[in-house]
Amino acid sequence: MKKLFLFFTFSQLALAQAPAGYYNSANGLSGAQLKTALSNIITNGHQDKGYNGLWTAYKTTDIDKNYENDGSILDIYSERPSSADPYKYTPGNNQCGTYSTEGNCYNREHIVPQSLFSEASPMKSDVHFIRATDGKVNGMRSNYPFGKVGSASFTSLNGSKLGSSSSAGFSGTVFEPIDEFKGDVARMVFYFVTRYQSKLSTFSTGNMLGSSAFPGLQTWELNVLLAWHNQDPVSQAEINRNNASYTFQGNRNPFIDNPSYVNQIWGGQAPTTDTQTPSTVTNLTVSGKTTNTVSLTWNASTDNVGVSSYDVYMNGSLKTNVASTSTTVSGLNPSTTYNFYVKAKDAAGNVSANSSTVSATTNAGTTNPNPTGCVSENFETIPSASSSSYSTRTWTSNGITWTATDSRTDQTITNKAITIRDGSLKSNSSANGIGSLTVTTQLKFSGSNGTFNVQINGVTVGTVPYSTTATTTTINNINVSGNVVITLVNNSASNRVAIDNLSWTCHNTASRQAKTPSFNAEAKELKIYPNPIVNNExxxxxxxxxIKKAEIYNLQGKVMQTFDHPFKKENSIRIKSLLQGTYILKLDESALKFIVK
Incomplete structure (x- = not known):
């Protein structure tokens, strides 16, 4: 219960400062019809001021006028209603930025995670459900739904908690704000599923959203939020924020103006029984294969409340459960056929029928006499799992020691993953070479599509793309023998990218040596200038x-470009663009090293 605002009666808070006639079209309605009427009302007039516009909005919407009343940021994750706050933020002066502990900076907390709607507009910048909160606590909350925490793995300085759910109907990880702000959170979520009800079927559920306009939330989450709404009535701080948000953005949160709308729509409690099964998964497809992995994708299933996860079966037995519509199954044998099908599940435990079955035969193994050098890493043994802080992390798995710089461990693709920001993922030296490399990537939080450079022994051999969709990429024909060190380097200094299910095939040494050209010592009478070369010449x-023939090789002996009679007309060779690195120019039987920057 709000401690500071008990002198406001429930009726006095109803229709608080909404313009006359604003809700007229909703009069006399209830249930799904009322929800749709409110959606139309709050969609009209909504002005998208852009993601950066939130910083401007917070100077009026998120100012503490009701607790300390000191002009600082009102942060629901750090505010202590009855004692001194652990830290304070000055509007405009403490914006994140990087953070490692509470009190470093404040950022933009999407109460409904923006990953669920692929960071699309106008959701990404809608001030009604995006709060100014401490960066560290925001990072710990991550993309988890809201619920009652049973056993806490993290507790903020004001008592907000992250941990295992004790809410009926859901056993995963949840985030629980302090009692003072439970109703605030509930009414922001109710706003979201009302304002964007027509888009819910295109969003991910995140174990909280429903995939249909009504009721718009999964049963267990709706029960939690209804209880919080009734437990923690609208406060003057919420009214102030709603009015300021209306001035800034042009629409209102109806559940602050008229809290009774909540029970008029959802009846005071969620349906107690959900017996409808999700639709059958369609378009199950094999999207990639290696000697020991098979990657699968499928279309999202639909449900009257919302799909919570997917069970993936291999040869008739449950192999894994994932929340996304893709996965990579690892630990398989080369040259072996496997059969897969998928079932969709909702939060009530209803399970769809089997999808159609697809078969996949893993790639043939290498003839290398020592195949143990072939590597598969699923990141299940990364240290400090579920940590949102960025640091260098080192661990050993399957005989390979990995080092990840500027990395965090709280993001997932298939179970655990390592997330790289301005850094890299690097193996120690591994025997038996590398033939092809496969890895799954996904952009987390905000940012733009980009690539990792894949380096073998310090030389770039290709790139791996990433986007907000989990993508599995294979780079073939790398073909480097002997000891290899594999490094994935993020080409962005700010994009936070999760990496999962990294594997590579061994490379046959004897076969590789047969392909490696032999060079004479570098010819003293020939010289490349300038070196490094410029302008691809x-x-x-x-x-x-x-000279009859010129060939460009990388340091692994792979022919990159070939030229016949290269100096017939001039003393230079115009080449195609090459990645940064060191190369060898073979001129008949002589060889010259050159550098591309």
Missing amino acids: IFVKGETES
């Missing part, structure tokens, strides 16, 4: 007129 000093 190689100038060579010396007697070049009689």
Whole structure:
């Protein structure tokens, strides 16, 4: 119960400062019809001021006028209603930025995680459900739904908690704000599923949203939020914020203006029984294969409340459960056929019929006499799991020691993953070479699509793309023998990208040696200038007129480009663009090293 605002009666808070006639079209309605009428009302007039516009909004919407009344940011994750706050933020001066502990900076907390709607507009910048909160606590909350915490793994300085759910109907990880702000959170979520009800079927559920306009939430989450709404009535702080948000953005939260709308729509409690099964999964497809992995994708299932997860079966037995519509099954044998099907599940435990079955035969194994050097890493043994702080992490798995710089461990793709920001993921030296490399990536939080550079022994051999959709990529024909060190380097200094299910095949040494060209010692009478080369042109000093053939090799002996009679007309070779690194120019039987920057 709100401690500071008991002098406001429930009726006095109803229709608080909404313009006259604002809700007229909702009069006399209830249930789904009322929800739709409110959705139309609060969609009209809504002005998208952009993601950066939130910083401006917070100078009026999220100012503490009701607790300390000192002009600082009112942060629901750090505010202590009856004692001194552990820290304070000055509007505009303490914006994140990086953080490692509470009190470093404040950022933009999407009460409904923006990953559920792929960071699309106008949801991404809607001030009615995006609060100014401490960066560290925001990071710990991550994408988890709201619920009652049983056993806490993290507790903020004001008592907000992250941990295992004790809410009926859900046993995963949840986040629980302090009692003072439970109703605030509930009414922000009710606003979201009303304002964007027509889009819910295109959003991910996140174990909280429903996939249909009504009721718009999963049963267990709706029960939690209804209880919080009734437990913690509308406060003057919420009224102030609603009015300021209306001035800034042009629409209102109807559940603050008229709290009785909640029970008029949802009847005071969620349906007690959900017996409808999700639709059958369609378009199950094999999206990639290696010697020991099979990657699968499928279309999202639908449900009257919402799909919570998918069970993936291999050869008739449950193999894994995932929340996304893709997965990579690892630990398989080479040259072996496996059969897969998928079932969709909702929060009430209803399970769909089997999808159609697809078969996949893993790639043939290498003939290398020592295949143990082939590597598969699923990141299940990463240290400090579920940590949102960025640091260097080192661990050993399946004989390989990994080092991840500027990394965090709280994001997932298939179970655990390592997330890299301005850093890299690097293996120690592994025997038996590398043939092809496969890895799954996904952009987390905000940012833009990008790539990792894949380096073998410090030389870039290809790139791996990433986006907000989990994507599995294979780079074939790397073909480097002997000891190899594999490094994935993020080309962005700010994008936070999760990496999962990284594997590579071994490379046959004997076969590789047969393909490696033999070079004479670097020819003293020939010289490349300038070196590093510029503008994709190689100038060579010396007697070049009689040279019949020029070939460019990378340091692993792979031919990159070939030229016949290269110096017939001039003393330079115009080449196609090459990745940054060191290469060898073979001129008949002589060889020259050059660098591309």
